[in-house]
Amino acid sequence: MCRDYLRPLLLIFASIAVGVVGWSGYMLLLPVALGFPVLWSLARTRSVAALVSAGYFLAASRGLPQGVAAFYSSDIWPGLLLWLCASLSFVVVHAVLWSKNTRVRPSRYLLAAVIMAIPPFGITGWAHPVTAAGVLFPGWGWWGLGFMTAGLAGLATRIWPAVATAFAGLWLWSAAIWTDPKLPEGWRGVELELSASLGREAGLQRQRDIIATVRNAASDGARYVVLPESALGFWTPTVARLWTGALSDSNATVMAGAAVVDPRGYNNVLVAIDRKGSRILYRERMPVPGSMWQPWRFLFGESGGASVDFFANPVVPIGAGRAAPLICYEQLIVWPVLQSMLHDPDLVVAVGNGWWTEGTSIVAIQRAAATAWAKLFAKPLVIAFNT
Incomplete structure (x- = not known):
């Protein structure tokens, strides 16, 4: 019985940590967000998948309540309401597309990623893991985006450790040679x-x-x-x-x-x-x-x-x-x-x-x-x- 509760709790807490660290504002930490599709795919029920999605998104957008309160010079409650409403589309998409069938989960996650990248759901598609493509594949352009998209699907499969290891190697290499984009002349x-x-x-x-x-x-x-x-x-x-x-x-x-x-x-x-x-x-x-x-x-x-x-x-x-x-x-x-x-x-x-x-x-x-x-x-x- 204890294990039945421990696994979901670990997944939820891990998703919160991924959201906090990946979206901390430090460029080279963006690939941490790639932990989300792994955690989502490891959920054994739709409700856990929804909670994992909520934990990730709410943690990644944690600055919104305080920012809204400052913008409107009000207390924090309007910001909290907007924060929760904005997370709803992300959670609903990922909860609806989660499946018990592990074979279809990669394609389902890929569909969720696409839906959250374009309108109407893409209007609140913050904290998208695909943003990390710029860190892992600098200069690769559309090819890099394609590899990242395929990798996101791979992270939702049973071979996710191999995919994660490959991404970790690219991450370390990129961090070692990283230079910021140049400023155009003039x-x-x-x-x-x-x-x-x-x-x-x-x-x-x-x-x-x-x-x-x-x-x-x-x-x-x-x-x-x-x-x-x-x-x-x-x-x-x-x-x-x-x-x-x-x-x-x-x-x-x-x-x-x-x-x-x-x-x-x-x-x-x-x-x-x-x-x-x-x-x-x-x-x-x-x-x-x-x-x-x-x-x-x-x-x-x-x-x-x-x-x-x-x-x-x-x-x-x-x-x-x-x-x-x-x-x-x-x-x-x-x-x-x-x-x-x-x-x-x-x-x-x-x-x-x-x-x-x-x-x-x-x-x-x-x-x-x-x-x-x-x-x-x-x-x-x-x-x-x-x-």
Whole structure:
């Protein structure tokens, strides 16, 4: 009787440990997340498989309650509710697809992995183990993704120790020779520490301060300067004229986050500005569900919230090349970056405004995920965050 309870408890605690360590924000620890398909496949009942899935996902996304509380300046209960609701899709998919038949478990897990990588379930497909492909197969591109996908299925079979041993060898080799993605020549990502005031303080002095920061970067030889999400606040004709005028004597091009208001709500965008003018360069494909994207408003005939462009503008032209932009939440899920890589961009640009994540590992996880994808496809990476 004791053994009947001990095995499930060990699997659940192990899944929690895998979620905590794998998604700690340390790049080279991402492969720890590959322990999840092993633990899921070792479950002997559907309920244990569900609890293993819940333990992994809740541990991996443990920073959400505190982050939501900071974002809304409220107590922790709304964050806890969102945390539990977000885990529901992950748990349901993995519980439904679990099978007593060990022969079909690998294909079932592979199907679950695919479902959690693409919409609609992929909208909350955080902590996807496939992200570790960038650590195990740096530079292998789509081949690396294919090997990782096959390996995930292999980890759900009886020969998982052999697959895990092979992955461990690749992991050690990668760690020994690891180098971060290179910064593209002439590009500069600007890190800001303006906390919650970024994007909310609309005064002229704030714009002038950021302009001065850009000019300093340009004076050091940067031809393309990237600013974090929401760096320019609301994008208006007045702000556009101010920035275009400020860059009239510069050869630099600025890529910066802003918000564009429309009758339905707003768009979270990246704008490109140079001495010749400005334009909206990129519209965020997947804003944060709940806090930004609020689809229920449409059902009640209300406006507000961020617009979604799901599969729009996966790459954007900038200078003589093409960039794959990833704004904040898009760095935590799978399909936006894979859609962008289908178009073979010249570089990846990852921006965010993570002031609300203080005391959590969320920003570190975003950086690690963006770096892993850039390494997998051997793309230069520019990162710009506000904290």
